[in-house]
Amino acid sequence: MVTVGFIYPDHAAEDDYPLAERLLDQRDDGVRLVVEHIYGTDLHAVPELLDLGSPERLAEGAGLLAKHEPDAVVWACTSGSFVYGDGAAEQAAGLSAAAGGVPASSTSFAFVRAASALGLRRVAVAASYPDDVARLFVDFLAAGGVEVVAMSSAGIDTAAEVGRLTPDAVCELARAHDHPEADALLVPDTAMRTLALLDTLEKELGKPVLTANQVTVWEGLRLAGALRPVAALGTLFRSEGQ
Template identity: 30%
Template sequence: MFAWKYKIGLLISARNQVIEPDFNRYKPAGVTVHSTRIKKDQDYTNVDTMTELQAAAHEAAVIIGQAGADIAVFGCTAASFLQGCGQDRTLSASLQASAGIPVVTTATAVIEALQAMKLKRLTIITPYIDEINRRESDFFTGNGFSVTALEGMNIEQTSKLPGLAPEEIYRFCVRHFDNESDALFISCTNIRAMEVIPYLEMHLGKPVITSNQASLWYALRQAGSKDCSDHCGLLLREY
């Protein structure tokens, strides 16, 4: 079979243009990625549209289960932490019941990655508006992390997210990183943050976690795989 190691399913917003290329670019040989898109009528990223995405994800979960994936990732960070600590795992369980295969949310994958690396104090960078940033801060605090800094780019129009150039993301992160933090977390599966991980880790001297990187890491570790591109940063290289 073409997927002689592992098949990863993706449940993603119809407007997400980044997570699929990231997974396909950085996955090891023998792993295939199979996506099902979730209808998202409005070109906005806010609490209302993310709540709608949660509800619409169950139909997509049924479809991804039929594809025979070994695990599925609900690839939207904001939609998996909106209701606070524990909601990510509740959503995973609900989607898993629909899919009939293991399902993890991006928010859960990020928490698992941070815990594996024993990181506690975070600078969080997002493209989001304030109403989502406040909920993200509450989510990480509720999970036992200290958020030493959180800066958002205040982008509400979803279609603008993939257009953020990697160098723009890099500069924003460097400008707002708190040196008292243990690590930098860049939130959102629809921005090209994964491309700048090694450069940020070199510049900051701290681990860098991104939504797509943590999601890929979690899925691969469930398969027992540690074979991945060195470009993926400390997380995928050593954990």
């Protein structure tokens, strides 16, 4: 059995991970998706996000995951990784070292790699963050070869507030901020519950929808060499050629 470990900040939408595990375990070859939490200020502001994704905090998370003996580790936080810009690669390398050398990544890199896997070049972004933080995500995507044709920022100050959004509110955020020229819609916040909404959103929008917890799980499985098609986790998970 393959085990993927996720370091998740505070508490908000971590129940997306056991949901993904249940969907993945409908196949014969089960996987474990284990989540350990680190804690800090959940404010969507640059200084707080830099602290949240610091080497010390991620090393703490890696230590908590060690008992699970993960085959790969992912920092399950979009804003706490893209805020580092070019330093996000060093952040992931440091996490790998802290986790004993297993492959490691973050949600921000997961978005770039998922977009590449699907051949997406032009996307819309429906962000929950304040505008200045959302623009850093746009910059990160651009550095990874993904053009953002439209970006919205809902201006929600904390992850806890995002975690309290209803399914209807999440769907409305997505619907309202798609763009006809976009190949896909990206929804970047692991504090937002989205996995159960992916099929509905993709049918309504007629295009792939990539969400933070979805791409984070995908990235962890990719690193562990355990990608497999799953019908209920969006276009990203439906192809054998991942």
